[in-house]
Amino acid sequence: MQQFARVLTDKGVVPVILKGDEHLDLRPAIPDITPDIIAAGALANIDTARLSPVSGKFSYLVPIEGIRQVAATGFNYRKHIAEFHMKPPTEPEVFLKATSSLAGPSDPISCGPNQGVKLDWETELAIVIGRETKDVTAAQAASHIFGYLCLNDVSDRSTQVDAEGQQHLVRAKSRPTYCPIGPYLTTGVDGMNLEMWTKLNGKVEQQGNTSDMLFDVYEMVAYFSTHMLLLPGDLIATGTPPGVGFGKNRYMAVGDVLECGIANLGAQRHEIMP
Secondary structure, rough: EEEEEEEEEEEEEEEEEEOOOEEEOOOOOOOOOOOHHHHHHHOOOOOHHHHOEEOOOOOOOOOOOOOEEEEEOOEEHHHHHHOOOOOOOOOOOOOOEEEEEEEOOOOOEEOOOOOOOOEEEEEEEEEEOHHHHHHHOHHHHHHEEEEEEEEEEEHHHHHHHOOOEEHHHHHHOOOOEEEEEEEEEHHOOOOOOOOOEEEEEEEEEEEEEEEEOOOOOOHHHHHHOOOOOOOOEEEOOOOOOOHHHHHOOOOOOOOOEEEEEEEEOOEEEEEEEE
16 A cells, blocks of 8 residues: 655645655655546656655645646445435446546635535545546456545535425535545455545544445446546546435535545545635
């Protein structure tokens, strides 16, 4: 397993690799963590012996600079489907979140100006694509996955469904700060057996494991690749476990603190702002 991140120091942005409790400066090896760097294989076989620890205070940033596409699905966890008494879908749902919604793992989340906003949480495993991917099979998908990161598919439920009952996923999920990711971009882990959790004001709201997915990570990559060209650094958000606010008719408000995390991928903490 390797864990990468991008951090902001008093001297600027620094790409890092984690080694024990240390964050080692990757700039002797690469200028930054970008889709081109991922595609070139420059993060493979990093020689950490010649790297120095980052000193002083720093904060985590979005772990990949220049992400071009954020694709997503819904109702992909069996227990989440069951809590809404739904029939399991026969194929994954496909939608996109605006890349302008991306935020770091400790950035504030803004409710936005919508009247009656119903701000909800959805902690999700995001697949990071490693190379150009089109029309692959599930058996081929493993070689197209670079790694994984934690993503929160923040949603305004008040704008998700219109008066006629039609879903509008892009508009409900694409405002700035509605897609916090990180802190770590992790490689060499089993994406189909990772514990995940969400807390609101210290209270556990979601708890699950990626083993509960209806369509696993390889099936997701294969399916999405038949409908769109996936590029290095692209993300596929794979759905959320049970416990979202929509099912409880309870939503986030200004002043709340949202926390979430996935095993080996790190934890996020966000204050809810106007």
